[in-house]
Amino acid sequence: MNQPDLKTILESMDIPASRLDITPGNVSWLLRNLQVRNGEHPDIRLAMHHLRNFRRVAAGMNPKPFKTQD
Numbered sequence: 001m002n003q004p005d006l007k008t009i010l011e012s013m014d015i016p017a018s019r020l021d022i023t024p025g026n027v028s029w030l031l032r033n034l035q036v037r038n039g040e041h042p043d044i045r046l047a048m049h050h051l052r053n054f055r056r057v058a059a060g061m062n063p064k065p066f067k068t069q070d
Contacts, residue, residue: 004043006050013038013047027054045069 010020010030014037019026031051038044046066053063 004046006047006054009041009043009047009050012043013041022054024055024058027051027058031055 006022007020013034015030015034019029031048034047034051035044038047041047049064049066057063
């Protein structure tokens, strides 16, 4: 199965349009607030994974692979 990219996932969620740009400030905001209105979204785990990896790479760390639920 092909996984959607972060931008596509975010566009299908209930978040302010100004938070769709993937910037360090927006990533921090999204990590704190994304699950409030989107906790039941089918791709919430994948979106949070992408956001955490963005933060890891920005800090000079290696990204982690996404683990699907069985």
